[in-house]
Amino acid sequence: MTKTFKRPDGRKPDELRPISAKVGVIPNADGSAMFSFGNTVAIAAVYGPKEHHPRNQRNSAKGTLRCNYNMLSFSVTDRIRPGPSRRSTEISKITEWALEPVVMIDNYPNRVIDVHIHILQADASTRCAGINAAIMALAHAGIPMKDLVSSVSIGKLDKQLVTDLTKKEEDWEEGEGATDIPITMTHEGKITHIQLDGKIGTKQLNEAVELAGKATKKIYEVQKKALKEVGGKE
């Protein structure tokens, strides 16, 4: 660890950006929420459980959680073409995997719950913000669940572990460069999602997971508070 290490925005290594959460942002939806880490803003809306079309995708053993992650074309400095991409398709699936372990989807055989996630403004950690908004929207929609999940990106900049990466940090080039580890955990501390890009030793990876545990506890409190303020949707 270098003593002179400084994050570009002056945060402490384990400090999150200011986070905010709000429930009930889309009146038409059965449940909805906004979640932001600093300049990264995600909104999510839930429709369902409802009849599952097309029919051949129905699952008679349990319901289907169908997530759709998308970045608005102008959410990043270099415009992205509207519509799905390989990246957004993968993140949509990752999001389903991150959420489903806590959602009691068995209650809804043959039915589908749609979760639509859109990134309004991006400054890295967008999938984490999306997952955080999505689980709140599901809770708001009254979908029974065993626990909430909370998601955060842990980074390694050169040799230093940090919590909640910004775009500037993601593009870190000095020393060993940047390693990006988005992690989603239940409040109980179980991992429902982890990805990694970069390079890191096992010892430090274990530390990263511990760091994620601490950060997700803080995020959980913000999510819980926002949900309590609103309660379930009528």
Place this chain on the structure above:
Amino acid sequence: MIETSNLTGERIRQYLSDGKRFDGRKLDEFRDISIETGVSKNAEGSAKVKIGKTEVIVGVKMGVGEPYPDSPDKGNMMVTAELLPLSSPRFENGPPKFPAIELGRVIDRGIRESKFIDLDKLCIKKGEKVWTVFIDIYSLNDDGNLLDAAGIGAIAALKTAKMPKYDEKGEKVLYGEWTERKIPVSKETPVAVSIHKIGNNLIVDPTREEEDVSETRVTIGSSEGVISSMQKSGLKELSIEEFKNILDLVEKVERDLIKKIEHQIK
């Protein structure tokens, strides 16, 4: 389950013939409009517009590309619209369907034909390099009249948009860095107003239910009393008399609408 029933339609028509609407508005009255600009900081310009419960977000990005052969010294503009499934149980994922395509095209013509953007000033090198203005519209909540909301959003986003920096030697845009220069737009504020015919009545700013029972819609883009674009949609015919009434109604509501927009865009 999500269509407006015939019975509701019947009631809407009955109310309108008495000069009333479900939400207590007059026939020529808009719902509350709120405009927030600068809502997405990586965009050159952006705006969120709410009309009642209807909400859209619009962002403006700039790119550099080749000019069209018939306008070698003019910039380009492009409008896209997506009706997000997030915004209504009626919208589905997949390639854009007609309503989204029409929305984008009507807004495109409203802006293009009013000459709101000064495309002459967006030429970098004649015949080779010009700016393209991308205007992207997304619905966030559909409770009717997305079209007028999108039009207001596009204007608000453009009016507050800044030009990105451009590296002339490297011939590329320095995304994420902005100049102090605004995108060149005219002072006049063009607006698109949609008039709907329900039974024998004409209304502005329909709610979702009202839009469902609308028989025909005429959207008129104008600025300072000069009409520059128009689109009639829907199957029902209009008499000359009705058409005149539509023009009168647009004139009546337009000034107030422009005032509201200009007041809220700083």
